[in-house]
Amino acid sequence: MDSPARVFVTALRLTDFRNHAAFALAPGRRSVALVGDNGVGKTNCLEAISFLSPGRGLRRAAMAQVARIGGPGGWSVSADVEGLYGAVRLGTGNLPDEPSRLARVDGEPVRSAEAFTDHLRVLWLTPAMDGLFTGPAADRRRFLDRMVLALDPGHGRRVAGLEQALTNRNRLLEDHRSDPAWLDAVEAQIAEAGVAVAAARREAVGCLERLVAAGPAADLFPTARVSLEGDLEAALDTGSASDVEDWYRADLAAGRSRDRAAGRTLVGAHRADFVVHHAVKDMPAALSSTGEQKALLIGLVLAQARLVAELARQTPVLLLDEVVAHLDPGRRGSLFAILSDLGGQVFMTGTDRAPFEPVSEATEIVAVTA
Structure with missing residues (x-):
């Protein structure tokens, strides 16, 4: 099988995005380490790149929250990308007082940011995700759905459709005068969307489990055992999708x-849980140490990156926010080696340039100031 296409954000431009009135970066095919004091906007740059994918970015922010305070009210992100289909310019942004964002490919409007996935797949790891294993199941479902979305751009529409149908059913149930035929119709929508979402997640978890097992040595990043728990998911183990839908x-x-x-x-896919165990210790990730949880999470994201490269046939762009801050030098060196083997572009942040010096030949270290 041919190697996956290597994808690079060769240039990035921000306008009125968060604290940046204007920001430009031209790394070419190199990875990037953004360094500087806390609060200067390093993570904002990663968030901007995350908007070059479907959804609400790595902070799940409302559009108005992204616009620079004191600015005109709108914002924009533009990037030159080299990938599977050659060089292309992706652009997205928001006009003042508009609830949704615009998306363009080579200057031409497209229906949504889903079109960006032909050219760019983005995965990220942020400190806000450190509580993934101890937090609510909704956070783990969202983590899993981001992975599925990087593999299947249509997954986001299915999840959104399911959520809307569930909301409609709850409203109908509250109204005792509702026509039962309306409930029949919306429940048919929920069953169809719910089984499709559950099946996509289930397939992705199976692939992820295979790649996690073949990942880095357990003494570097603990091997995870992953599973998907839920009524629909269990039913799909023994029944066809049509039978489970019925x-x-x-x-x-x-x-x-x-x-x-x-x-x-x-009952439904909206109640499922993405369950992670420390495989060697046979222990739920939630009961592992803080350091083990961080290492498990890094290992999962690295496995996601390999999965995207394998199935989408293009290397994802990885956004790693403050990821090296909590790693000892040995594990940090191992992470850099694994990232190099993946062959894709990585954008990292940190407060000090010293941790990135070992990879300075392949990584552009950029000082960010307020």
């Missing part, structure tokens, strides 16, 4: 009184 639709109809009393739909 069962789920019937369960929704039979459970209307139950769900009306609870104020929410109690």
Whole structure:
């Protein structure tokens, strides 16, 4: 099999984005380490790159929150990208007082940022994700969905459609006068979307499990054992998608009184959990030490990167925010070696340039000031 296409953000330009009135970077095909004091906007640069993918970026921010305080109200991000289909310019931004963002490819409007995935796949790791294993299941589902989205650009639309259908069902259940036919219709939508979402997640977790097992040595980054737990997911282990869809639709109809009393739909893909264990210790990740949890998380993101390269046939761009700050020199060196082997471009941040000196030949170290 041919090697995956190597993808690079060769130039980046921000306008009125967060604290940056204007910011430009031209790394070419090199990786980048953004260094500087806390608060100067290093993470903002990573967030800007994350908007070159579907969704709301690595902070899941509302569009108005991204615009520079004191600026005109809108913002824009533009990037030159070299990848699977050659050189292209991607652009996105938000006009003042508009709830959604615009997307352009080579200056031409496209329907959504989903079109960017033909040219660029983006994965990230931020300090806000450090509580992934101890936080709510919704955070782990979101982490998993970002991975699936990097493999299947249509996954985001399926998840959004499922969430909207669930909201509609809850409203209908609250209104005792609702026509049962309306509930039948919306439950059919939920069953179809829910099984599709569950199946996509289940397939991705199976692939991830294979690549995690073949990843770095456990003494560098602990091997994770991953699984997906939920009613639909368990049903798909033994039944076809159409059979599970029929069962789920019937369960929704039979459970209307139950769900009306609870104020929410109690069964479905929206209740699944992405479960991670420390494989060597046979211990839930939530019970591992803080350092082990960080290493497990890094290992998962690295496995995601390998999975995207394998299935999408292009290397993802990795955004690693403050990732080296909590690694000892040995593990830091191992991380740099693994990143080099992946062959893709990496954008990293840190407060000090010293940790990045060992990779300075392949990495442009950029000082960011307020």
